[in-house]
Amino acid sequence: MQVTLRIKRFNPEADTQSHFENYQVEVEPTDRVLDALQTVKWYQDGTLTLRRSCAHGICGSDAMLINGRNRLACKVLIRDLGNKIQIEPMRGFRVLKDLVVDMEPFFAKYRQVMPYLVNNDPVPQTERLQSPEEHERFEDTTKCILCAACTTACPSYWSNHEFLGPAAIVQGHRFIFDSRDQLKSERLAVLNDMTGVWRCRTIFNCVEACPRGIDVTKAIGEVKKAILFGKT
């Protein structure tokens, strides 16, 4: 089938403003948006710039605004979108070129929640064991692939870039509710801030945007409750 891709282009060396360009591509309905974009890049306009690594919904490189919603280009099928598809870079980050945004502010927020296990007990001979129930507590937030679809869909983040954003809070949640972690009070202190969980207004855009189906707003709510009641 023939589809029209309307892609927001920006070349920092030539443009002062971004603009849309249309491309006609021949694709199968079962192709993904990423296939269509690569068809453009490989056969029509080699200057089109985008990120993609694994192309199978795991690495989180190709999150972009597809028909007004944050999606992974490698997970959306053409047949679910129709024959007119508008593609823009994610909102809220500086555009480097075309669909590539500067992710550094995103990872700076990610580092602030200290996304690694801290446990000062003597290192055991075997693994640090955890019961299935204990794992279940934070299983949902382990699914995050750091694609930034949630954070760039968040109006609170758009209005204030000091806000940690949903993705960083999800990463905090993943360790706060991990029975093996020993840095809980510091993690909660990081999130107990006007630029932490309290900037979240439960708008639920993050839940809609997450390509991994993480219940982001619920996770943020659990962190809020943990701060209020002082227990995880």
Added chain:
Amino acid sequence: MSASAERIARARATGNSFEVLSWFFMRLSGVILMFIVLFHLFYMHFVIGVDKINYALVVQRWENPLWRVFDLFLLFFALTHGLNGARYVIDDYVHGSGLNLLVKSIVYTLGFALLLMGTFIIFTFRITS
């Protein structure tokens, strides 16, 4: 690491229980408001009828002190819940610290003036004739 250390230090320094309490207050007052606002609307619109609301009705209602308590609750929770919501919006969208303070000062002054005025009237209202 330093950025998170900074955040922890800031959280510790300010004690930072205000935001968590304000969040909890919004939940609590929201649930309370749901009942008293709906009851207020139902009572005024269906039991009494908007066309019959006048000075005489207020006088008659406030002869019963329970109505004064009800109105006091309505006033207090609706205003404080609304003011806190306004604070959220101002913090979200008014970025300059000077402008932020100015807008908040105006909104808070207005809000607390209304709160004081309302409370004063509820406690002191008498028929003078």
